Amino acid sequence: MEIKSKKGNITRSIQHDGDLIRIYHLLFKRFGPQRWWPGETPFEVVVGAILTQNTAWTNVARAIHNLKNAGCLEPQSLYQIDIYRLSELIRPSGYYNIKGRRLKVFIDHLFESHEGNLERMFGQETNILREELLGIKGIGPETADSIMLYAANKPVFVVDAYTKRIFSRHGFFPVTWGYNVVQSFFMDFLPHNIKIYNEYHALIVRLAKEHCKKKPVCFKCPLEDLKDKNLS
């Protein structure tokens, strides 16, 4: 049966629209709960989501550790801290001057629009919050949705390069599909459930790191039995 997403994009013929949830269960069975996002507070998750752009999480963890030790992992101190001092603290995360400015732009917005109150910002309706986040310089769709899902607890599916790589390799859609179309695809065919969205993205990252690398290691991969015959 040929399936179309709600936006009318034709996907491969999938046997039934339970394929995505079936894959989810296969991944969960193999890897178990991933306990994302690694952050003690919603604000820490926001900071981590901005710092993790183009770098490994281990580097972000070092930057967050520095911010914590300096007492800067809460809105007021981050608002007040000097940009040069901030950049120095987050140096381990790489691109620290750019990321320092991005953190400052976010925090300035939080104070100008919500009096520094993250709960108030996150209390907005999902679409309004997403638009607002996307309007902040330096926050793209993946960062915005990571903040939405893991810090604000909003039901949005996070898409990244790993998601496109894995599911295009299995013929669900071409790797050229844009962010919003891929996101709609998952949200159309998965239960509208924050817990599943939360775990699924983390499981995808785990799968890509352990098996679905640039050169796929299909042997003993949890999705090995679903592999397309023409997989390269």
Ligand code: SF4
């Ligand atoms: S079976 Fe191969 S292509 Fe499919 S997810 Fe696993 S490693 Fe990637």
